[in-house]
Amino acid sequence: xxLLSPCTxxxxxxxxxxxxxxxxxVREGFYLPYAHGRGWGLFEGDGSPVAAAADFxxxxxxxxxxxxxxxxxxxxxxxxxxxxxxxxxxxxxxxxGHFLINTLPRFWAMARIRSPRTPIxxxxxxxxxxxxxxxxxxxxxxxxxLAPRDFVTFDEPTRVRSVVVPSTSLEEQCAAHRAYxxxxxxxxxxxxxxxxIEPSDRPIYYSKTRLSSAVGRITNEDEIEAVLSRAGVExxxxxxxxxxxxxxxxxxxxxxxxxxxxxxxxxxxxxxxRITCLNVTEQINSNYVLIDALASNASTYHHPAxxxxxxxxxxxxTLRYLPQAAAVAEELLAIMNSGGTAGGA
Amino acid sequence: xxxxxxxxxxxxxxxxxSGHYFFAYxxxxxxxxxxxxxFLEIGAGNGGSSQMWKRWLGPLARIVTIDINEICxxxxxxxxxxRIGDQSDPAFLQSLIDEFGTFDAVLDDGSHxxxxxxxxxxxxxxxxxxxGVYMIEDMHTAYWPDYGGGRNDPRSMVERFxxxxxxxxxxxxxxxxxxxxxxxxxxxxxxxxxxxxVFERAPMINKVMKMVGNETLRVNY
Numbered sequence: 001x002x003l004l005s006p007c008t009x010x011x012x013x014x015x016x017x018x019x020x021x022x023x024x025x026v027r028e029g030f031y032l033p034y035a036h037g038r039g040w041g042l043f044e045g046d047g048s049p050v051a052a053a054a055d056f057x058x059x060x061x062x063x064x065x066x067x068x069x070x071x072x073x074x075x076x077x078x079x080x081x082x083x084x085x086x087x088x089x090x091x092x093x094x095x096x097g098h099f100l101i102n103t104l105p106r107f108w109a110m111a112r113i114r115s116p117r118t119p120i121x122x123x124x125x126x127x128x129x130x131x132x133x134x135x136x137x138x139x140x141x142x143x144x145x146l147a148p149r150d151f152v153t154f155d156e157p158t159r160v161r162s163v164v165v166p167s168t169s170l171e172e173q174c175a176a177h178r179a180y181x182x183x184x185x186x187x188x189x190x191x192x193x194x195x196x197i198e199p200s201d202r203p204i205y206y207s208k209t210r211l212s213s214a215v216g217r218i219t220n221e222d223e224i225e226a227v228l229s230r231a232g233v234e235x236x237x238x239x240x241x242x243x244x245x246x247x248x249x250x251x252x253x254x255x256x257x258x259x260x261x262x263x264x265x266x267x268x269x270x271x272x273x274r275i276t277c278l279n280v281t282e283q284i285n286s287n288y289v290l291i292d293a294l295a296s297n298a299s300t301y302h303h304p305a306x307x308x309x310x311x312x313x314x315x316x317x318t319l320r321y322l323p324q325a326a327a328v329a330e331e332l333l334a335i336m337n338s339g340g341t342a343g344g345a
Numbered sequence: 346x347x348x349x350x351x352x353x354x355x356x357x358x359x360x361x362x363s364g365h366y367f368f369a370y371x372x373x374x375x376x377x378x379x380x381x382x383x384f385l386e387i388g389a390g391n392g393g394s395s396q397m398w399k400r401w402l403g404p405l406a407r408i409v410t411i412d413i414n415e416i417c418x419x420x421x422x423x424x425x426x427x428r429i430g431d432q433s434d435p436a437f438l439q440s441l442i443d444e445f446g447t448f449d450a451v452l453d454d455g456s457h458x459x460x461x462x463x464x465x466x467x468x469x470x471x472x473x474x475x476x477g478v479y480m481i482e483d484m485h486t487a488y489w490p491d492y493g494g495g496r497n498d499p500r501s502m503v504e505r506f507x508x509x510x511x512x513x514x515x516x517x518x519x520x521x522x523x524x525x526x527x528x529x530x531x532x533x534x535x536x537x538x539x540x541x542x543v544f545e546r547a548p549m550i551n552k553v554m555k556m557v558g559n560e561t562l563r564v565n566y
Contacts, residue, residue: 025521084515084524111499115511117526142460145499149467162521190498193490 003328004335007279007301012058012173012286016293020179021167023109026050026088030074031081031158034091034123039067041123042088042163045074052165053088055102057172063091063102077157081121085162087113089120089151094134097262101287105170108179110144113164119152121163127153136243143187173286181268181294188251188269191244197252203336204234204249206258211239213315216280218259218307223325224278224332228257231333238263257336260284260301265291272296276336278328279303280320302335304328347371348401358420360393366482369541373478374402374450381405383445387432387465388412388454392420399424409445411437411455432456433464442472450478457486459493459500466502471527475548485540506542510535516552 028045042053049068056062090106093099114120124131128151132138141147169180205228208214209221218224225235238246238261246263250256251270258264259278267273268291277288279301292299310319322328349367352360377384382402386395389412398408399422408425410417411432421427426445430437432455442448451473453465462481470479486492487503494501511518513532515525533547556563 027521083526085522087522111497111504113522115508115515115523116505117509117512117528118523142500145463145501145504162524164522186497190490190495190500193495 002331003306003324004278004302004304004331005282007282007284007303009283010286010289011281011283013175014286014289014293015175016290017175017177019177021108021169021177022052023113023164023166024050024052026053026163026165027161028074029160029163030072030077031121031154031160031163032070032072033153033155033157034125036065036125037067039070041066041068042121042165043070043072043074047071047073050165052167053090055091055168055172057174059171059174066091072157074159077159079154079156079158081154081158081160083119085164086119086121086152086160088163088165089122090168092122092124092126092131092137092151094124094126094131094137095262096136097265099137099140100262100265100268100291101170101172102168104140104184105168105176105180106166107144107146108169108177108183109166110146113166118164120146120150121152121154121160123153139243140187143190144183170290176290176294178294184268184294188247188271191247191269192251195248197248199252199254201255202232202234202253203255203257204236204253206238206256206261206263207235208259208261210237214261214317216259216318216320217316218278218280218320218322218325219310220322220325221259224322224329227326227329228333233257233333238266255336257332260288264288267291267295267297270295272298274336274339275299276332277301278332280307280318300335302332346400348374348397351397351400355393355397357396358393359391360397361390362394363540365539366541369480369482369536369538369543373480373536373543373545374452377402377406377450379403379405382449383407383409383447385441385445385448385451385469386410386454387452388456389414389417389420389427390454392417394454395420395425395427407445409441409448411441413456431461433461435464435468438465438468438472447472447474448477449474451480453479453481454483457483457492459487459502462487462502463500463505466505470544470546471531473546475531475546477546479544479546481542483540484542502542503537506535506537509544 030043032040034040042050047070093103128148132148169177207225208217229235246266247269250266256273256275275297282303284301306323308321348370389410395408395410411428415429418427487494487501511523512526512528515523515529531546533550534545536543
């Protein structure tokens with residue numbers, strides 16, 4: 001045994017803030033449409049970027065496809081946005097993890113500050129109709145009463161008289177506000193209120209073996225699956241479940257295992273869970289810790305030191321091979337059964 | 346005979362209504378009694394209500410009743426037109442406007458599910474008469490999760506109504522967070538009752554505030 005070491009350090013920081021994020025109003029500013037790798041976002045009239053409208057990682061890093069530089073000023077832009085006030089909804093990211101970490105956190109105050117007719121001004125490739133073609137986006141926004149008609153993008157630089165900018169309630173790998181936990185808890189409550197959730201003691205293991213693309217994968221994860229399945233653990237392939245079904249399932253199961261992946265972020269919609277995570281790096285990406293704190297999860301993260309990094313393959317950013325995978329699986333199961341006392345963040 | 350008396354004396358097809366609804370009906374639909382009117386009833390129920398509206402509104406009233414249930418077709422007569430379709434389907438709603446013209450008054454007594462109620466309102470409100478009335482009843486469901494509602498749930502029509510109060514008053518909001526919309530320009534009143542929401546349109550809303558009278562008699566500044 002002791003193939004697994006408890007992860008105790010973070011990649012990033014994980015500050016939890018009780019106060020609500022700021023809400024500011026940008027007057028007579030302008031909007032530059034999404035343009036991969038070039039300048040896009042929300043700007044003051046003099047061309048300075050509205051920092052509160054950008055999604056920073058670790059407090060300083062912009063997304064790799066965004067620049068906040070522009071030589072434009074509002075007086076050089078001919079097109080004006082119709083109507084008056086808009087609410088800024090940020091960048092709509094159709095990747096499940098980024099949606100929960102970067103997109104949805106900006107919607108923490110939408111119900112509070114938005115009158116129903118106020119359009120939500122957004123960035124991102126595609127159109128609102130296209131975003132709602134992604135089932136989990138449609139389901140999540142429907143839970144907060146939003147439909148494609150509520151969203152607006154402009155396809156050229158546009159002056160906007162008044163944009164209300166709610167700052168994000170989760171800064172990636174940096175900090176989260178309780179307001180995001182409150183929003184997600186309400187969304188989860190709405191899902192649980194419409195169907196009977198049958199609690200079950202049976203643990204579940206989230207597997208990536210059937211993913212056709214991912215940030216990272218363990219090539220012999222099927223060996224882990226086999227051991228856990230024989231031990232009575234239910235193997236779950238989250239990509240086969242709808243957003244709502246993922247939340248229903250996670251709400252029904254207290255004991256959860258899996259290798260680190262964005263599907264674990266669904267716990268933010270659920271009552272506190274006990275998560276035993278196979279972490280492929282020694283450090284824990286602090287996004288997991290932020291979500292755990294918001295959801296009151298009792299999570300522990302465990303790293304197999306023998307993990308080998310393989311050559312990159314198409315559709316997977318990182319591939320790894322896990323020596324003695326079956327023994328690692330047994331140890332992970334034992335840690336879960338012991339309540340995660342073998343270590344944790 | 347008052348609408349309530351018509352309701353209480355009904356011996357025909359059943360009508361299912363709460364007594365206090367008649368207070369709201371009389372206040373908001375009373376002006377159509379005896380007048381030419383095109384009245385849209387969403388939700389045909391057991392067919393008794395369309396007969397009630399006919400008796401009350403009079404011989405020049407065109408009652409259009411819609412329902413998803415085919416069985417309701419039998420409720421039609423010389424004044425009552427029954428059409429079968431989904432209240433939240435814009436194409437179906439547009440087909441009604443194409444066939445019957447602009448509705449003067451709408452009563453949503455349909456599914457009472459928030460997704461349907463809000464979708465119907467979104468499409469129809471701007472398309473009723475410029476002096477029309479739009480009433481939604483049984484909105485206690487806006488507090489019930491089974492109907493997509495819940496207190497503080499933004500999907501709830503009651504929550505939407507609360508937000509629309511800001512839109513109604515948008516001309517006076519100075520914090521930059523609310524701007525006048527078509528709703529602001531078209532809506533003269535919003536009224537809330539227990540379980541009932543009412544929106545009243547006006548073609549022009551005179552918001553010019555004046556001091557009138559003899560200025561020399563003014564003592565309170």
